[in-house]
Amino acid sequence: MLELQRISKGYPGVDALRAVSLAVGAGEVLGLVGENGAGKSTLIRIVSGAERPDGGRIELDGRAAAFASPADARQRGIAVIHQELSLVPQLSVRENLFLGAGWSRRGIVRRRWEEREARRLLRLLEMDIDPGARCSELSLGARQAVEIAKALALEPRLLILDEPTAALSPREARALLRQVRELARRGAAAIYISHRLEEIEAVADRVAVLRDGELVRSIDRRESAGGDDGLAPLDRDRLIETMVGRALSAEFPPRLPGAIGETRLEVRGLSAGRRVRDVSFDIRRGEVLGLAGLVGAGRTDVARMIFGAAAPDRGEVRLDGRRLELRSPRQAIRNGICLLPEDRRGDGLVLSRSARDNFALPNLDRFRRWRALVDRRREGRAFSRWREQLDIRLARPGQRVATLSGGNQQKVVIARWLERGAKVVLCDEPTRGIDVGARYEIYEWIRRMAAEGKAVLLISSELEEVLGMSDRVLVMHDGRVRGEIPEPANADPAGVLRTAAGIGLSEAPSVA
Amino acid sequence: MPEGVAESAAGRWRRRSLDLLGRNLSVVVLALLCLISSAATWREQNPITSRSGAAVARQVLEACQAPCSVLVVARDTEGDRVFVQAIEQGLDAAGARIAGRVFGQPRDVRLELERVAGAGGSLDAIATHRIASEWGPVRTAGTPVFAPRSYHWPTFLTARNLLNVVNQNADIAIIALGMTLVILTAGIDLSVGSLLALAGVIAAVAAQEWFGGAAASPAGLLAAMLLGVAAAALGGLLSGTMVTAFRVPPFVATLGLMMLARGLALILAVGHQRRLVGGGAEGTPEAVRVDAAAFAWLGNGAVLGVPNPIVLMLVLFVAAHLLMTRTMFGRYVYAVGGNVEAARLSGAPVTAVLLAVYCLCGAFAGLAGIVDASRFEGGRPNAGELYELQVIAAVVVGGASLAGGRGRIAGTLIGAMIIAVIQNGLNIAGVASYEQKVVFGALILAAVLLDRLQPRLRRSRRKSL
Structure with a gap:
């Protein structure tokens, strides 16, 4: 039904997508996996009309299609469930479900019909939500469900789900997966993106792996199962290896001489709601501590709390043994703590x-x-x-x-x-959107700052970077520190990714 | 390929001049407006001044040999007296004889002519100005009439008119300073007009009731004025608190203060009237008259021929310019307006900056209120109505972005002058005030549109490079 032919897209300094060809047919669910920054989101933005490719062709039903806008794509039956919520908080669930969908008769809203339809959709998802409730009063999970119901209401031909279960309970997630399968059974197509490989296994007919903007592997589970109704089991370990790809190369400057000294920054029991739960660690003078994890694991929140930009519910931070008041960035800066924010243009620069x-x-x-x-x-x-x-x-x-x-x-x-x-440098995704040359220079400066005796916290979603630059790495998942890697240079990237994705957490908290 | 090089050089020149034009657009607009106003007011000028008086005296002396006797004719106005005095000084110095002088109307001229003739004196010349030279008795006297030669010059471009234009708009310009700060932080302040009135009334009531009324000392008057400014600054601080501590949108917070301050000004004025009349009499919201003569100095006096409000305005502009370009505070204001989050994460004291900005805006409005009260020799509770809109217009026309972070103090000065010149031009051209409103509305829309379009223009230019 939808076919992408050699799609390319570049941003200044980065090739987000390099000649990616993908197809998804009616009645099929395509699982899309890859590391952070592998190009999944870019691909979705192109398919949904939010961005235009630099090169390549999109075909819909065998004819060339260029989507001018998300609305254009939606009209042709492509619905997207975004990671970011797109609900109007002041409106009710029912109003949100049918917003902009044109379910009216001559400009008059068909309330009764909407009400019925809303209940039906929410029941499908096994969500106990009152259609009359205001969206701002709902929990994050409920809002996510409404978002999904909104996409289903369009009865799309192609449904794109980008990490749809991040905020859902396991039961709700299972119901969603059933709905996706049901949609496929009725002849629609779906692209399902998730870090949670068990979900991919539950829902996808085919799995495509993206790495560094390239399609590195495509697995058709129906084929390998020999054409049965059932699907071949997924070799998750191999999948992860494919996602991580090559071994660490020497793209990082060497460690500068200079011993790691005594403890500089102590973080104890830092907690904030569900985003950060009881995070503790030390960073010593001259040490680069890496913080690995998936987007939304709570790493940025930790940095912002140390910097005084967000208030923790509990926990304390000590600098050179002295307890800090985490009141404002102004105070943190005065104490010698600084932050390279993740969103440079939004949070760093005027x-x-x-x-x-x-x-x-x-x-x-x-x-x-x-x-x-x-x-x-x-x-x-x-x-x-x-x-x-x-x-x-x-x-x-x-x-x-x-x-x-x-x-x-x-x-x-x-x-x-x-x-x-500064005494403590918090780097949040310091090389995001930066070209290779400048990237190396920034690595050198991180090394140099550490050599001067500063304590450096390096948050990065790029495994290679965090493993290649850090003296020690902590892996966060779901607001918690789930593992520590004392020798990141020799670490197994796949194992780190497994921890970050929350796989096998019950077995052993450490991955080293 | 010399052709290609020449082309790119020309292109570069065009781009540079476009850039320059874009950056100084408001200056260009102001210059153009002045040009238009000048062209539209190109009139025959017949100044009645001491200079033209001296010129008439010279004309008379050239025409007739001394001793000659001269009749001086003028109207009974202050300006005419200055004029006549200059004529007589010139004639006296050359030894001419003043046969008589008239300050009045044509009838007075006839009487004087009859008196001179009755006394048996001869008359060699009549010295007067253009207006009186048209009077019947003057024309038919049978004596050579001398009047200053008229010349053509734009009425707009006379020192008197220009000073007048600026003077009348000095209060708007002063308030626009504070408004610039607020708009730079992506805020807005609707309360300035009311704060102006409140400051004026408070100063007037304080001068009358606490500092001695007619017998108030200069120090007392100064204290009364400062009290008014302080009250307005306090008002600004209140909206600043609403904006920072309670995250009330500036539009709403200052809208509330706008009504609150206006009401307070009226209550104070009415209360004062009631106390004046005594007993249970109904008060009226009239202006609170200040009896001390020195109170009027700020609004009506002049330094070296420049009216005091203009002097104050210029001093404040220079101070504000230095504040915004040379001090930490200025940097913080720009940073907070450009990107609050980045400013906060860079350690800027965001709350304190916002509080100070609103407080300063109130203080500037209060100063303008003192100028206004002094000009009218009393605090008018209804002063400054709809000023907020004129002031915002001046700031926007001066190039500040309502989205915050962009704008300059100098731009605001020019913006205020643009508004003043247009108003003056329309007045001289005899455009009614309703039609003026239409012009101003269109002007503001054009300025905002330009603000919106500028990034787009810049982008397209870069793309074409």
Whole structure:
């Protein structure tokens, strides 16, 4: 039904998709797996019309199709259930279900019919939700279910599910999987994306593995089962190996000389709702501690709480033995803690201002003259010093930071903390969206900061990166630290991924 | 390929000039408006000043040999007296004889002519200005009439008109300063007009009732004025608190304060009137008159010929410009407006910055209120109605982005002047106030549209490179 032919898509510095060809037929469920950043989300965005490919062809029912917009794709029967919720919180469940779907008669809403239909859809999912309830009052899981029901209401020909069960209870997840199978039985197609391989095994007829933007493997379980009704069992371990791919290569700068010293940062029992549960760890002087895990495992929340940007329910943080008040980023910065945020453009930089202004923002007290004036000469000197050292490519210091490449933007953020002379550096996805060359330079700076005796926390969804750069790695799953890898250089990436995906947790908490 | 090179050079030049134009668009617009206003007010000028008086004296002396006797004719106005004085000084210096002088109407001229003739004196010349030279008795006197030569010059472009235009809009410009800060943080302040009135009334009531009324000392008057400004600043602090501590949208918080402050101003004014009349008499929301003469100095006095409100406005603009470009506070304001989350994660004291911004905006409105009260020699509880819209218009026209983070103090000064010049131009051109509203509405829409389009233009330009 849907066929992708040699689809390519590039972002500045990254090839998100390289000539990927995929097909999904009527009555078929395609499982799509891959590491974070393998290109799954990009692929979905292209299929759903949210983005256009740089090259390749999309065919729908044998004819070339170019989706102008998500609405266009929806009209042709393609429905997407996103990771991010797209419900209007102020509206009721019923209103959300039929929002924008045109279920009215001459502009008048058919309330009674909607009510009935809503109940039917929610019953299918075995969800006990009142169609009249406001969405803002529902739990995250219930909202996710409404989101799914909304897609089902369209009776789509192709349903795309992107990590749909992340917020669902096991029972709800099972009901959802049954619905996907039911949809396929009635002749619709589905693409199912999940980190949870047991779900893929339960639902997919075929499995496609993406790695670094390429389709590396495609398994047809019906074939290997010999054409029976039943499907061949999935070799999950092999699947994971395929996802991780090659062994770690020497793309990382060597560790700089300098011993790991005494404990610098102590985190004890940090908890916040369901996102972070009882997280404890130490980072020593000169140590890079990696934090591995899937998106949503709670790693970013941990960093933000240490930085004072989010308040924990419980737990404490000590710096050089002294207990910190986790009140505000301002205070954290004063204590010598700094953060390279995951969303550089949204959380790190003031895009409307210049590179120099952004560099100076947390350091204004250092360039102060007469209490409140900014000494622009000192500011300029400091900026040009770091600009030279970090090799920040700029036309002029006053250039707006929005016009810089991702790598140069990240270097501006690093420069500001280097000027600050921080003791603890929290790096959240420091190389996301950054091209290979600048990436290496950023790794070098992480090494150098550690060698200066700083404690570095490295959060990364790229296994290679977190294993290649860290002196020690913790693996988080579902808000908890689930494993520790004392020698990441020799670690088995597949094992790490297994822990991160929550497979075999009951057996042993450690993976090393 | 010299052709290609030449083309790209020309292209670069065009791009650069476009860039320059884009960055200084408001300056260009202001210059254009001044040009249009000048062209539209290109009139015959007949100034009645001491300079033109001296010129008339010279004309008379050239035409007749001393000693010659001269009749000086003018109307009974202050300006005419200055004019006449200059004529007489010029004539006296050359030894001419003043046969008589008239301050009045054509009838007075006839009487004076008769008196001179009756006294048996001869008359060699009549010195007057263009207006009086048209009077019947002057024309038919049979004596050569001398009046200043008229010339053509735009009425708009006279020092008097320009000072007048700026002076009348100085309060708007002062408030626009505070509003610029608020808009830079992606906020808005609707309460400025009411705070202006409140500050004026409080200053007036304090001057009258606490600091001695007519006998108030300059220090007392100053204290009364400061009290008014402080009250307005406190109002700003209140909306700042609502915005920061309770996350009330600025539009709503300041809307509430707008009504609250207006009501307070009216209550205070009515209460004052009631106390004035005494007993249980009904008070009326009239202006609270201030009897101390010195109170009017700020609004009506001048320094070196420049009206005080303009001086105050310029001083405040320079101060605000330095505040925004040279101090940590200014940097923080831009950062908070550009990206609150990034500012917070960079250690900017977001709450304190927002509080200070709203407080300052209130204080600026209060200062404008003091100027207004001083100009009218009393606090008017109905002053400044709908000012908030004019002020926001000035800021937006000056290039600040309502989305925050972008805008300059200098831009706001130009924006305020653009609004003032258009208003003045429309007034001189005789456009009714209803039609002026239409023009202003269109102007604001155009400015906002430009703000929205600019990134798109820039992007398309980059793409074409």
